[in-house]
Amino acid sequence: MTEPTLTFLGAAGTVTGSRFLLDSPHARVLVDAGLYQGVPTLRQRNWAPFQVDPATIDEVVLTHAHLDHTGYLPRLVRDGFRGRVTCTAETAALAAIVLRDSAHLQEEDAAYANELGFSKHRPALPLYGAGDVEDTLPLFEPLPLRTARRIAADTFVTLRPAGHILGSSTATLELDGHRVLFSGDLGRRHHPLLRPPADPPRVDTIVVESTYGDRTHPTPDPSILADAVRRTVERGGSVLIPAFAVDRTELVLLELRRLMEAGDIPRVPVFVDSPMALAALDVYRRALTSGSEQLRPEILGRRDVFDAGDLRVTRTVEESRQLNRPAYPSIVVSASGMAAGGRVVHHLAEQLPDHRNTVVLTGFQAEGTRGRRLLEGAREVKVHGRYVPVNADVVSVPDFSVHSDADETLGWLRRAPAAPRTVYVVHGEPRASSRLADRIRSELGWVAVVPEQGEKLLLD
Known part of the structure; x- marks a missing residue:
């Protein structure tokens, strides 16, 4: 050559x-x-x-x-x-x-x-x-x-x-x-x-x-997420947010904190149900503490920007199973972002059939993924070899891309x-x-x- x-x-x-x-x-x-x-x-x-x-x-x-x-x-x-x-x-x-x-x-x-x-x-x-x-x-x-x-x-x-x-x-x-x-x-x-x-x-x-x-991305509209959360909580359901463990989870938590502090959504527990997301969150927190040159200057030096006041971490499999059917209105952020694998798939199997719940999709959903099928309005999706009905609301929030x-x-x-x-x-x-x-x-x-x-x- x-x-x-x-x-x-x-x-x-x-x-x-x-x-x-x-x-x-x-x-x-x-x-x-x-x-x-x-x-x-x-x-x-x-x-x-x-x-x-x-x-x-x-x-x-x-x-x-x-x-x-x-x-x-x-x-x-x-x-x-x-x-x-x-x-x-x-x-x-x-x-x-x-x-x-x-x-x-x-x-x-x-x-x-x-x-x-x-x-x-x-x-x-x-x-x-x-x-x-x-x-x-x-x-x-x-x-x-x-x-x-x-x-x-x-x-x-x-x-x-x-x-x-x-x-x-x-x-x-x-x-x-x-x-x-x-x-x-x-x-x-x-x-x-x-x-x-x-x-x-x-x-x-x-x-x-x-x-x-x-x-092109649409003009951000924070009311889409806020309305979805309010409607879901009012009818006694829970919000499930499939989110990439790296960066997307951080941005979702940042926005949930902002909406709660502004009074735009009720203060309900926010669960992060992904060991990988929790580990990635620690990397982001260290970058904030060390003053990484990659971060915006205005974000540096602030206290934990990811916690709205009731942030709960889910580490064990048993703790995760309890979120398949939450006992009270809550927000569950779980990987993967395209609902292709991970703990979020188990949550979808249990929560999609319940009309009180809402699934919020927060970014690009590749062709062939479960997230793409939900985005396109599928009335049933295959999970672990079985089809489950989609009765829950499915809301797309493109602001997080x-x-x-x-x-x-x-x-x-x-x-x-x-x-x-x-x-x-x-x-x-x-x-x-x-x-x-x-x-x-x-x-x-x-x-x-x-x-x-x-x-x-x-x-x-």
């Missing part, structure tokens, strides 16, 4: 499974090692042999800790990867939580499937286990923001704030003089906790996400000091990626391409 290449091993034509392989005469680098989520045909890709021998990868660069960007990493290690994992310190801390939880859930789900016999595989097996995660974590070597790290000869990586979740970053890779910028997941300029994304540096190639590439929308992504690209040669649009459903690429061409006059899964391209 004489010229550097870029191969799209994931997040091409879909919004999950981010994996981008850079090859040069001096190094092989994988940017993100995400897990596929959503429809079975996508999830099945997690089980396919990796497209290159993991032992030949010199370094993995992680843009942030979400599972669709980190969740395949223990499988890479299980199959032979022994290189360095570069990311921010906060991403390393959160990824440890996310990956341990992922292994636990996979082992738990496999055992549950074997017990009830509803798996197509006999026996059902996890993609990786807790031991694989513990083998992975020593490979993490955090890199400070805006600091270049040498990977190999003529190969460097620099991370800059992405404003998506705590620790999130864009990644600029330089290979033999060619500079490639990976957006990772871009945040918004008005994230309640984080500073906005850093402007793009001068590069030759940009790989940009398109989760919301075909839409921490993904840039199409206008915000274009604004970020416009702030680049010079036009890149090519922009590759990834990490979106086909319509979203295609629409964003169209706008990049028409509004910026740049070359924009939606790559195909497995496509390999010369960078020079």
Whole structure:
């Protein structure tokens, strides 16, 4: 090989499974090692042999800790990867939580499937286990923001704030003089906790996400959540909020506190029912205490901004079971955010049939997920091999999205000091990626391409 290449091993034509392989005469680098989520045909890709021998990868660069960007990493290690994992310190801390939880859930789900016999595989097996995660974590070597790290000869990586979740970053890779910028997941300029994304540096190639590439976020309307909570409490029900354990739970708690202090919703107990979310909450609290440069100055130094006065933590399985049918009106925040797995699935099985309850969806729901089916008005959903009726209210509150929308992504690209040669649009459903690429061409006059899964391209 004489010229550097870029191969799209994931997040091409879909919004999950981010994996981008850079090859040069001096190094092989994988940017993100995400897990596929959503429809079975996508999830099945997690089980396919990796497209290159993991032992030949010199370094993995992680843009942030979400599972669709980190969740395949223990499988890479299980199959032979022994290189360095570069990311921010906060991403390393959160990824440890996310990956341990992922292994636990996979082992738990496999055992549950074997017990009830509803798996197509006999026996059902996890993609990786807790031991694989513990083998992975020593490979993490955090890199400070805006600091270049040498990977190999003529190969460097620099991370800059992405404003998506705590620790999130864009990644600029330089290979033999060619500079490639990976957006990772871009945040918004008005994230309640984080500073906005850093402007793009001068590069030759940009790989940009398109989760919301075909839409703009509506103007925030706090009354949607407030009305849902008030209605539910008045009829004696409970509010169930499936929320991503990292960042989304923090933002939901922040907003619930604000609404309670303003008198817009009644003061009812708020349960956080996710060991991973509780661990992530500790990471955010430490960042507040230490004065992290990623956090907005106005949020630093304040007392616990996540507790409205009656915040209750649920750690044990038995405590979680008691929330399947709460004894009094309450708010339960539980992972996962797309209702695809975790404790929230057990709560849905018990609470969806009761018309007094409300399920609040707080962000993007990928195709094929239980959250997407609820969002689209399904009258019954499948939970652990059985269909349950949807009699509870289902309310969508898009205000919590921490993904840039199409206008915000274009604004970020416009702030680049010079036009890149090519922009590759990834990490979106086909319509979203295609629409964003169209706008990049028409509004910026740049070359924009939606790559195909497995496509390999010369960078020079």
